[in-house]
Amino acid sequence: MQENKRKMASHSFVAELVRKAPPFKGAIDPFTCVQAELELVEQNLTRCIRSSEAALTDISSHLIHGGGKRVRPLVTLLAFKLFGGKKLEDIVDIATAMELIHTATLLHDDIIDGADVRRGKESAYKKFGLKATLVTGDFLFIKAFEFAGKFDDTVVQWTADACTRLTEGEMLQGSFNRNLNVTLEDYLEIVRRKTASLFQTGARIGAYLAGAKPALVQQMDEYGMNLGIAFQIIDDVLDVVGHKELLGKPVGIDLRDGNPSLPIILALNGGQKVVAEAFECAHPTTEQIRGAIEAIREGSAIQQAKSLSKSYAERAYKVIKKLPPSLYRNGLKTLVRLIIERDF
């Protein structure tokens, strides 16, 4: 146990995640597996946001250097190394693109949700205003495509498809805003498109660029998809049971914004009226949100959601188990566990 704990070194972005996770047999810090590559991603990120317009750089930096977990590049890099990918220049740029796309959507999401806080500080939207934040989101999308556009047609197409699914997921989510008719199936479709697509595509591209056979590329796609769904479910759970300080934002945001999160949907299915009322209400009061949060906590929704997250994590494990053992396989395995056991 002590041995394993030591193996999970304390580095940069996922360090907190790793530090807090319970050690387990074979656990290995996924970050240290690809530390050199992740540092190159950081350099890419820092370099590409330089602009003659200082505001574009400042706003980009506010979010990019504001404590992101870098999970999407991490998955991309681990998948590449797992299948014997060697040349760094073959993978670092596309891993960078994954993080840039994610960051661009965060900037635009904050506008859409009117978010005040992100990653423990004022959101870019709140600090720099709608106009500058919107344009900076576009700027980061453009930088992502500058990196992705260097790759072959297949990679370009997969990346564009992932981005298209992101926008479709966003629209689908919008159509179920404060909508009591939302089902578990709707939720999973939103999450597959809005969150899982970048995990899925990163993992798929990593394997593809390492020269893995199509069947293995497809397996990594499944790993990423399932990991992404598990990740989003935990995000939703933390919005109900998390701690403000650890999350870097208050709880209850999904209820306030009318976003159909999994705990809300499960509580609705369980007939919790107070949740239905708060979710449906255009401007729920703080009291209403607090009451609904308490009701969800007291009911079975959180346990059900965690169990669903675990079942997606199991599916991701199952893919990994089939592959030959290696440092990177262990990294990808540990990552699943870290993600579902995190508290931020």
Add this chain to the structure above:
Amino acid sequence: MQENKRKMASHSFVAELVRKAPPFKGAIDPFTCVQAELELVEQNLTRCIRSSEAALTDISSHLIHGGGKRVRPLVTLLAFKLFGGKKLEDIVDIATAMELIHTATLLHDDIIDGADVRRGKESAYKKFGLKATLVTGDFLFIKAFEFAGKFDDTVVQWTADACTRLTEGEMLQGSFNRNLNVTLEDYLEIVRRKTASLFQTGARIGAYLAGAKPALVQQMDEYGMNLGIAFQIIDDVLDVVGHKELLGKPVGIDLRDGNPSLPIILALNGGQKVVAEAFECAHPTTEQIRGAIEAIREGSAIQQAKSLSKSYAERAYKVIKKLPPSLYRNGLKTLVRLIIERDF
């Protein structure tokens, strides 16, 4: 004269432009020169906005099928044909990308400006709301890169650079919003980035993909840049002296929004106090805007602006004159004249 008038056939998007333009010796409808190619661009546009999320398709279609002039694809296609480009599949996709990028920025611009009206009807922002319009802008950017990403690294880089300049131009313009310190030089820098970059890059890529020598590619870059500046100046002029019905939007928008347009800057330079007051005011009244518009119309700003537009048009002509005569050369030449003489 009659002969020339007949040559300028009445087709689709630029038809109105052509119909209204005074005929002149050697005039030729640039649209008919590349009609088949422009129709393929239309097919691309219609096809690529199909999505499982009907709202993405509807909002995209609202603007894409809402009467755009297609000037950017036109320039791209003419430059390609001018230098002997043959294979349609080599150029149609990048011409499509140019129009998609332009359309994406229009959607985001309408959010930024809070525009109610665009191309004679309710703006997407007004009709579909901020959230859906923002995400649809992202969707169109993604589709643009899906088309552009198929090309070689050079084309991808030029396209990404043009987009970066668009965002920088937008930020620069924002920094001079309602700002009396704005100079003519600032204005030209904004326009080079915000408007001319897509004309410039389309013309450059068209020549490059046709296999033109680097010196000629550079000349087409200059043509596009100068055409783009002339185009934007006329847009600015029409915001003061245009007719609501022809423009598809009311006049005085730049004053209302505090955008540093050329007539405003020239009126400020001419010491027109009533213009300065309206421009600087956070919420100018209709009376203030009307007064400022009248003052600009009565002063010399419009004449000066038109003359500046003409001088950029002359620079575009100068490039064209050096090239061997052809149908496409005439098309590019006519286009310059149509653009500076248009009233919408």
